[in-house]
Amino acid sequence: MPSLKNSPESGSTDEFLIRTAELLHQHGTPSHRLERVMTKVAKTLGIQSVFLYTPTALIASLGEGSSERTYMRRVDSGIVDADKLIRFDETLERLEAGQIDVASARRELEAAASALPPYSAWLTAIACSLGCVSIAIFFGGGAPEVIAAGVIGLAIAGLEELHAWMKWESGLLFPVAGFVAAMAAISVSKWVTPLDDRLVTLASLVILLPGFTLTIALTELAVGHLSAGVARLAGACVTLVTLFLGVAIAWKLMEGVRIPPIQALPLPGWCNWLAIAVAPITFAILFRVRVSQWLVVLTVCWTGFLTSRLLGEKFGIEVGSFAGAIVVGAGSNLYARLRDRPAMVPQTPGMILLVPGSLGYRSLSALQERETLQGIDFAYGMVLVAMSLVGGLLAATALVPPKRIL
Numbered sequence: 494m495p496s497l498k499n500s501p502e503s504g505s506t507d508e509f510l511i512r513t514a515e516l517l518h519q520h521g522t523p524s525h526r527l528e529r530v531m532t533k534v535a536k537t538l539g540i541q542s543v544f545l546y547t548p549t550a551l552i553a554s555l556g557e558g559s560s561e562r563t564y565m566r567r568v569d570s571g572i573v574d575a576d577k578l579i580r581f582d583e584t585l586e587r588l589e590a591g592q593i594d595v596a597s598a599r600r601e602l603e604a605a606a607s608a609l610p611p612y613s614a615w616l617t618a619i620a621c622s623l624g625c626v627s628i629a630i631f632f633g634g635g636a637p638e639v640i641a642a643g644v645i646g647l648a649i650a651g652l653e654e655l656h657a658w659m660k661w662e663s664g665l666l667f668p669v670a671g672f673v674a675a676m677a678a679i680s681v682s683k684w685v686t687p688l689d690d691r692l693v694t695l696a697s698l699v700i701l702l703p704g705f706t707l708t709i710a711l712t713e714l715a716v717g718h719l720s721a722g723v724a725r726l727a728g729a730c731v732t733l734v735t736l737f738l739g740v741a742i743a744w745k746l747m748e749g750v751r752i753p754p755i756q757a758l759p760l761p762g763w764c765n766w767l768a769i770a771v772a773p774i775t776f777a778i779l780f781r782v783r784v785s786q787w788l789v790v791l792t793v794c795w796t797g798f799l800t801s802r803l804l805g806e807k808f809g810i811e812v813g814s815f816a817g818a819i820v821v822g823a824g825s826n827l828y829a830r831l832r833d834r835p836a837m838v839p840q841t842p843g844m845i846l847l848v849p850g851s852l853g854y855r856s857l858s859a860l861q862e863r864e865t866l867q868g869i870d871f872a873y874g875m876v877l878v879a880m881s882l883v884g885g886l887l888a889a890t891a892l893v894p895p896k897r898i899l
Contacts, residue, residue: 671739818885
């Protein structure tokens with residue numbers, strides 16, 4: 494059995510721990526999970542440790558007494574990459590079991606981090622478009638709205654690729670995307686076919702809405718990770734505001750040609766079932782979940798979404814969100830216990846269908862239209878739904894504790 498301790502052959506254990514934390518940070522691990530994972534890994538290596546994580550900073554204190562070392566890194570957090578998280582988890586599991594040493598684990602982590610995505614850019618863009626189509630159907634859009642949302646959603650996916658290729662400032666994507674989506678929706682409504690441009694704009698931007706980030710932020714606050722929670726909450730609010738800023742500018746510029754939105758004619762009922770079937774697959778692709786994990790993702794997404802919808806219609810959106818989050822959280826934790834893999838793999842796509850990002854957008858939209866009371870009502874509903882989701886996730890963890898920390 495190879496030694497887990499630091500040695501000239503295995504390289505610096507401190508460097509390994511810091512790099513591992515950076516990789517988990519960059520690929521979407523929230524603070525309450527990352528800090529526990531790293532503390533466990535450090536303990537396995539025989540090192541006393543304290544980790545402090547915020548969305549833009551990582552601080553680690555390793556050792557104790559006179560030999561204590563403190564490190565600080567500036568690291569930007571990224572979206573959840575399920576494929577890489579699974580590979581990181583597999584490597585750390587073998588390290589904890591003593592099957593590989595620190596040097597081998599470091600090489601495997603770096604290889605996983607630099608690996609190509611499991612899906613091509615074109616397939617990801619198509620998944621983004623189909624996700625927008627599904628959301629437009631959920632919002633009650635008709636055929637014109639659904640088609641327009643899919644086409645504009647595809648354009649937004651292309652804009653994301655252009656943004657990454659050109660290496661623009663990270664915050665520039667959101668106002669530009671909001672502007673492009675609103676301009677395109679208004680243009681289609683004016684010169685192609687009458688439709689509800691507000692619904693189309695919202696559906697085509699749904700992938701960029703920070704509802705999931707908001708839910709993570711409130712979860713971090715609820716479990717006592719105040720610095721990370723406050724920072725992430727502020728980031729989610731800024732993202733939402735800058736996204737809508739682009740929409741508001743487009744509305745002002747097109748004020749003279751914008752026609753009053755018409756009432757959309759909903760599609761037949763079977764289209765809703767088709768959207769429910771397709772949406773989890775699109776989110777699985779967007780979060781880079783392996784095909785071998787799709788069955789559990791689909792099961793968790795479907796049961797959580799249907800529970801939320803059915804109970805929400807009967808008892809209100811808060812009860813529906815709470816129950817849906819319990820189902821998603823418990824199902825994900827059960828998967829983690831049975832398959833010994835991160836619960837985040839099915840939990841992230843499952844929560845996307847429940848998060849309240851659209852309510853935040855509608856709140857700003859109503860305020861822009863001088864409908865103040867309605868805007869406040871949407872904002873209050875967004876916070877209430879987000880807290881219901883947080884409560885459901887915490888209750889699910891109590892009911893079915895996950896075997897793996899990730």
